[in-house]
Amino acid sequence: MRNALYNFAYRRSPDQDARAPVRHPVVVVGAGPVGLAAAIDLGQRGVPVVLLDDADRIGEGSRGICWSKRTLEICDRLGVGEKLVAQGVTWKLGKVFSGDDLVFAFDLLPEEGHKMPAFINLQQFYLEKALCDRVGDIDAIDLRWKNKLIGVEPHNDHVRLKIDTPDGPYTLEAGWLIAADGARSTTRDMLGLSFSGVTFEDKFLIADIKMAADFPTERRFWFDPSFHAGQSALMHRQPDNVWRIDLQLGPDADIVEEQKPERVTERLKGMLGDIAFTIEWISIYRFNCRRLDRFVHGRVVFVGDAAHQVSPFGARGANSGIQDAENLAWKLAAVLKGEAGPSLIESYERERIQAADENIAHSTRSTDFIAPHSPAERQLRNAVLGLAPKADFARRMINSGRLSVATVYDTSLSTPDESGFGGSARLGAPLPDAPVRRKDGTSGHLLDNIAGEFTLLYVKNGAAPEVPDGVMSICLGEDLIDSEGVLCQRLDASPGAAYLVRPDHHLAARWRHADGAKIAAARRRAMGRAG
Template identity: 50%
Template structure:
């Protein structure tokens, strides 16, 4: 039967005027992720959404390794792996031949693969289930934010429902209300960036086809000459196909089922039967608002930034926004300095800029604007079949990678030289462990709170953690109460020797690292990580 969209119950307002500490506007992917992350840290929220179900169509489908690790921390990682289509390999075609293939995760020893394909509606439904089960998320379906009055101490919202409207006072308003964000528009916040003069058709197709679970991208294929096509496999025998149309294409005409079927039939051939599940036409947008935090109103996901679909940077970037903000807001609500939230802008704006840059470059390669650019692109594709130097120049969408927060004000610079490893600002890297003789994974023991990751070895004890800081010990030998780095991968990937220690943030990014650290140095780095320095 495939996916059956849920219908969530509508509940009338409790009173004509209500108040909440945290209000999240938007019950899509980012809003639900943020609500669940806050709930996992004991923070209650009210989530408002004008609809009563999840998204229609596949939309965001490619979940990157870092996003899967975030969902693993939130308790959903196993569901993504069980239901989704795992893939690490991609292939690029030019005309009728293969230009080259690539592997996004050539090394073993990670709990999660490079990518899992899964329709966005599954992710949203699971997130909504977990939010409801937490008891800390007040899910208000068919509650539309009609107007917002922004104040120094929060915001006053006018909310419309089928049973009438009410006012909701919010100490913190988190705007996850999408690309057409009414909250952003009401504040008059313009986008910086560009809209590209091209159009693409998305078709979700149900079929049994011989294609493997890989990312296939065609430049100028014989079944769609002069344009590009992207193919991804999804669960439930659903395949996602993106057809480049050109700027002159009529969006309404291209949505016509007969025209879409003709395009798909030309691609698949006469022997493959299929059904259309969902069709949409879109244009590239690579842009952002100048700042994401405006006092006590904070923007996340598409409400803050937009990128092209090629590269899987939209949904993954939005999830990483939530991952970045949730622990900081939770800390502030527990008494940390509100200045900690300034780092959300300092870290996520550069991350959005990186995504926009990569998306813009991908778009320029996929849709060259001049004859010279078109000739250069085709030459790169021709050379890539036989010459390795040309392959890095092929850009069918630089696939999502986690941001390294290189200039974060929360990071403590290295005091000593390190021979590789993970610098301050980098996201943690997983490795297989043994714990009490049972297989385990390093990242399962990191996150939600500050952690000191201490490395030990024969004759070398693990560094001590200051009072109130949880310590996780990774040992090069088997011992009681530690994680055993039996393969040596953790030490190699982190560039760590016995006696070294790494301070990690609740979002699993490195805050500081030390050779033979002192409790005073760790305490100072922890204070800086919490915005106190």
């Protein structure tokens, strides 16, 4: 089995020698992908962050492997996107089999002109290492390994924390505490909070194996294959000649027996035949589809698996968590800088609970299709699979895990359209990417040119609209050229049209003709203030 790939040294902090607890604007608990992303986003915005983790290493098992286009766009803004894509295995095709027969195939990004691919497969420890390296570039982040949270005491304007270290415990204070400490969140337990939702009984085996195989780079999912009769199977390629295999075991599987290497080897030989392989990592899990009733508790904010859990089919766990971090970071930075009131943090809860509920609903439907609860449900599923090769409606009913996409927020932060818009851009959704050419003649993509602040995109048409403080502006036709005609199509752009983009790249407002008053009112609304 693979051991930890990366180890980090514990260092004593000056806070441990202070005579009174030191207060920091933000403390993040948990240096996994979500906590690291939150810290980097805040640090890039000039907010000092203390990031605590009770371990001193990363790399025990690949865990999450599928990273979505939206997550890669976020990581690109955080400074690691291109590195992840270069290191990962890019894919966008999926195939679904019934028995050993192909039922249908799908393309997750059929249109061209996006910088980031539909998905990459990359072991989670590589993503965490890239984020840890990025943390080292940002002076505003103090990452403390072997700092274990052992006490949480909420107050009206701060949270007092007790931290254990190899040198003994110490106390510090956080103006805001971000709990990114995972499915077994210590923070959640200490506050006496619990999840609402469902734990499914079916058990699944995850095995990461190393083998030299020429299978195509695509997602393959089987219902009732000959090599694993009556159950389902999933296969993904990862870097380093490592392959992820998921095998459904049923609710009565013996966890101890099924994790024995000889038992896993037997199952995998039935699937792979004579191909030589070595086992890198084994785990068994059950689905959870559940969340906290609220994500914000005073000055404590929950993100990622500490706030919600879904099944791994559909790649909705870590991807959703990184999107939590992005939604929260710009809002918390605005509150700390006095640009917005606490109601903006409440909007984090509304928007990300919406996202969590969507993910839980998709995940639950996937689980119900993959592991039917009754003979009648199984019979219906098999009928759908039988019809799928010749009926489009049946193909749409097959659910092997609806893959992660960004949530289109439906909240009061968006300004309703004053006139109709077509194209693929949608209010509340991330702005679609497109190829562009800059003033200096260099080529790039739209999202590369939008920093993490409010941005007005407007189409050249005489005088530029008045732009209020706190909004940068980009003129389409001068600052950026729609080099392939794709951008204007996706925005349904016309002369004089304007688009207000939030710091997290979600579209907040758009007009056929804008003026300074409309833009200022839309920004106030997006900041949680009355229009």
